[in-house]
Amino acid sequence: MNTQFKKGVLELLVLLIVKEKDRYGYELVEAVSKIVDVNEGTIYPILKRLSNEGYFETYLEESKEGPVRKYYHITALGMKQSEVLLNEWTVFASSVNDFVKGSVKK
Amino acid sequence: MNTQFKKGVLELLVLLIVKEKDRYGYELVEAVSKIVDVNEGTIYPILKRLSNEGYFETYLEESKEGPVRKYYHITALGMKQSEVLLNEWTVFASSVNDFVKGSVKK
DNA sequence: TCTAGTACTATGTATTGTCAAGTACTAAAT
DNA sequence: ATTTAGTACTTGACAATACATAGTACTAGA
Numbered sequence: 001m002n003t004q005f006k007k008g009v010l011e012l013l014v015l016l017i018v019k020e021k022d023r024y025g026y027e028l029v030e031a032v033s034k035i036v037d038v039n040e041g042t043i044y045p046i047l048k049r050l051s052n053e054g055y056f057e058t059y060l061e062e063s064k065e066g067p068v069r070k071y072y073h074i075t076a077l078g079m080k081q082s083e084v085l086l087n088e089w090t091v092f093a094s095s096v097n098d099f100v101k102g103s104v105k106k
Numbered sequence: 107m108n109t110q111f112k113k114g115v116l117e118l119l120v121l122l123i124v125k126e127k128d129r130y131g132y133e134l135v136e137a138v139s140k141i142v143d144v145n146e147g148t149i150y151p152i153l154k155r156l157s158n159e160g161y162f163e164t165y166l167e168e169s170k171e172g173p174v175r176k177y178y179h180i181t182a183l184g185m186k187q188s189e190v191l192l193n194e195w196t197v198f199a200s201s202v203n204d205f206v207k208g209s210v211k212k
Numbered sequence: 213t214c215t216a217g218t219a220c221t222a223t224g225t226a227t228t229g230t231c232a233a234g235t236a237c238t239a240a241a242t
Numbered sequence: 243a244t245t246t247a248g249t250a251c252t253t254g255a256c257a258a259t260a261c262a263t264a265g266t267a268c269t270a271g272a
Contacts, residue, residue: 002191004117004259005198007228008110013202016209026250035205036198042229044251049228066249067237086206088108092142093199096115099141100192103122110228113259132219148260150220155259172218173268 001037010038012089014046015074015082018056024069047072055081107143116144118195120152121180121188124162130175153178161187 010032017023017031029043050056055078063069074082116138123129123137135149156162161184169175180188 002114002194002198003229003257004114005195007113007259008108009202010229011110013205016206020209024250029250035201039230040251041231041253044253045228048252063238063249065238067235067251069250085108086210089111089202089206092108092111093203095141096119096195097199099119100122100195103126104192109226109260113228116260130219135219145261146220147222147262150222151259154221169218169269171269173220173266175219 006036006038008085009036009089010042011046011050012082012085014043014050015055015078015085018072018074019079019082022071022073024061024071026069028072050078053081054078112142112144114191115142115195116148117152117156118188118191120149120156121161121184121191124178124180125185125188128177128179130167130177132175134178156184159187160184 013032013035014028017028023031025044025047028047029038029040032038032043047056051058051072055075056072057075059071059073060068061071119138119141120134123134129137131150131153134153135144135146138144138149153162157164157178161181162178163181165177165179166174167177
């Protein structure tokens with residue numbers, strides 16, 4: 001899969017998934033993987049960055065199936081950011097798709 | 107505009123525009139700008155890269171309105187690449203859009 | 213002669229995704 | 243008892259690509 005296409009989009013996907021309900025990192029990796037192919041080493045840095053920027057709050061919870069899980073909870077700022085990004089993506093993708101479709105017909 | 111979303115997509119747009127007919131750099135900047143906001147200093151490096159990779163051939167032609175123009179012509183390899191990239195973009199964008207639409211409803 | 217528009221090049225920087233390796237816990241298989 | 247697989251997270255070096263800025267140079271009109 002084209003790595004470049006994912007830039008910026010993964011951040012949007014992570015925000016939207018955590019917005020649904022609190023998630024821990026490993027769960028996020030699997031959830032995002034269902035949409036686009038993605039590497040473990042890609043998601044964790046995004047989570048750290050989004051937390052540093054105040055979009056997520058975190059807390060720990062024990063698990064019976066393995067080590068402690070770090071859960072991510074979206075903040076009001078994160079909600080706002082997900083809306084901004086979602087809007088930007090929608091505008092961007094439809095501009096590109098409109099052109100691309102016209103290009104195919106010729 | 108979100109810079110990250112453009113990664114990889116500009117290459118696709120440039121390929122599709124040059125595929126229509128031969129273009130020179132400055133013309134490309136204007137054509138791409140109609141689709142997504144883009145900087146001059148972004149397009150020229152893409153043209154150089156795509157030429158180095160054998161997707162474009164170039165030739166010079168004089169102009170009455172300014173300095174010499176460098177025209178880009180797509181090669182068979184470039185045609186192939188534009189199809190590959192277009193397909194990858196279409197699959198990618200629709201995966202993301204399908205998820206994103208589901209996410210909005212909730 | 214100056215300015216605006218056209219046309220291309222070069223360089224340094226920032227962002228972000230990938231890869232690889234490592235740590236560590238639990239549960240099931242050998 | 244030990245190994246293996248699955249879960250869970252961290253870190254650091256690396257690659258790709260868009261941007262900003264500056265510089266060169268040509269033409270035409272004020």
